[in-house]
Amino acid sequence: MKYILSLLTVFSLSASICANSPMVKNGGFEKNLYKGIPNGWGGKVILKDGKVAPLQGNLDQSDFKEGKQSFKLELNNDKKSIIMETTLGEVQPGKVFEFSFWCKIKGECRLTIRENHLTPEGKWRAKLFKNFITVNGPTDWKKYTAKIMTVSGDGILGITIFIDKGPGEIWLDDFKIEESEVGSGDEISFRINPNENTFVALKYNP
Ligand SMILES: [Ca+2]
Numbered sequence: 146m147k148y149i150l151s152l153l154t155v156f157s158l159s160a161s162i163c164a165n166s167p168m169v170k171n172g173g174f175e176k177n178l179y180k181g182i183p184n185g186w187g188g189k190v191i192l193k194d195g196k197v198a199p200l201q202g203n204l205d206q207s208d209f210k211e212g213k214q215s216f217k218l219e220l221n222n223d224k225k226s227i228i229m230e231t232t233l234g235e236v237q238p239g240k241v242f243e244f245s246f247w248c249k250i251k252g253e254c255r256l257t258i259r260e261n262h263l264t265p266e267g268k269w270r271a272k273l274f275k276n277f278i279t280v281n282g283p284t285d286w287k288k289y290t291a292k293i294m295t296v297s298g299d300g301i302l303g304i305t306i307f308i309d310k311g312p313g314e315i316w317l318d319d320f321k322i323e324e325s326e327v328g329s330g331d332e333i334s335f336r337i338n339p340n341e342n343t344f345v346a347l348k349y350n351p
Contacts, residue, residue, distance in 0.1 A: 167234030167242065167302060172320030174216040178204060183216055188229035188306075193222075200229060210247040210286055211319035220254050220311035227309075233302040233322045235265070236295050242302070245290040246320040250282025252313020258306050260293050265300025273299075282313055292325065 170185030181201035182188070188200030202218045209215035218227055236242070248256060257280075262273035277291050293302060302322070308315055 166324050167236050167322050169231060169233055169320040169322055172246070173211040173318060174204060174214060175212045178202070186229055186231045188227065190227050191225045193225045198224075200227065205316060208249070208316060209318050210288075215247075215316045215318040218308065218315045218317070220252075220308055220313055220315070222312055224311070225309065226307060227315075229306040229308075230261075231304060231320075232263075233304060236299060236302050238295050238297045238299045240295050241325040242293045242295070242322050243290060243325050244293050244304075244320075244322045245288060247286055247288050247316075247318040248280050248284070249286040249316040250280065250284050250313055251315075252282055253310050254282040254308055254313035254315055255310045256280040256282075256306060256308050256315060258304055261303035261305055262295070262299050263301035263303060264298060267301060270298065282310075282315070286316070288319075293322070 171183055174183050176184040178184075180199065181203070182199070183202070186200075190198040190200060192198055202216050204214045205217040206214045208217075218229075220227055233242075233244075244260075250256065256278075257276050258278040259274055259276045262270040264270060273296065277293065278289055280287075280289060295302065304320075306317075
């Protein structure tokens with residue numbers, strides 16, 4: 146029994162170690178903010194009068210899921226939407242990645258995440274952009290997981306988070322991306338967890 150267990154450990158370790166894996170910089174929001182903006186992230190606020198304001202949030206050390214703090218945003222009556230963005234690092238084409246994060250929403254806010262595909266030089270490939278996660282508030286802390294697949298010509302992945310509707314408050318924590326080991330021809334079926342209706346099935350053909 147011990148032998149089988151250690152073999153399983155070896156297999157799971159070798160499956161999880163991948164070279165050149167992308168990562169979300171400051172995905173747990175453990176670094177100090179600069180003028181209300183998390184290190185490694187960018188963004189803006191669209192006001193209801195059409196003007197644009199800088200992204201502005203707070204660190205919450207009393208309500209978080211990872212480390213010592215989470216990032217908290219407020220969509221009040223003056224704000225139409227909040228947009229936040231980061232890169233997920235360099236990637237090889239023809240790979241599948243598992244993306245996950247924690248989120249809590251107080252109020253009626255809607256959070257949508259778009260996957261951004263960029264060339265190795267950093268040019269946007271806008272035709273490949275698609276929204277792949279939607280969270281509707283109110284909701285207590287939940288972990289959301291979804292797959293991202295890179296295609297020919299991709300060199301960098303990124304995400305853009307859109308928050309609208311409201312008013313309400315949003316807590317974010319522990320953004321992660323990891324390469325998934327998938328065999329050629331495997332069908333990748335996944336569902337956004339938990340309690341979400343979105344269902345996507347893709348065929349992996351590198
Ligand atoms: Ca954290």
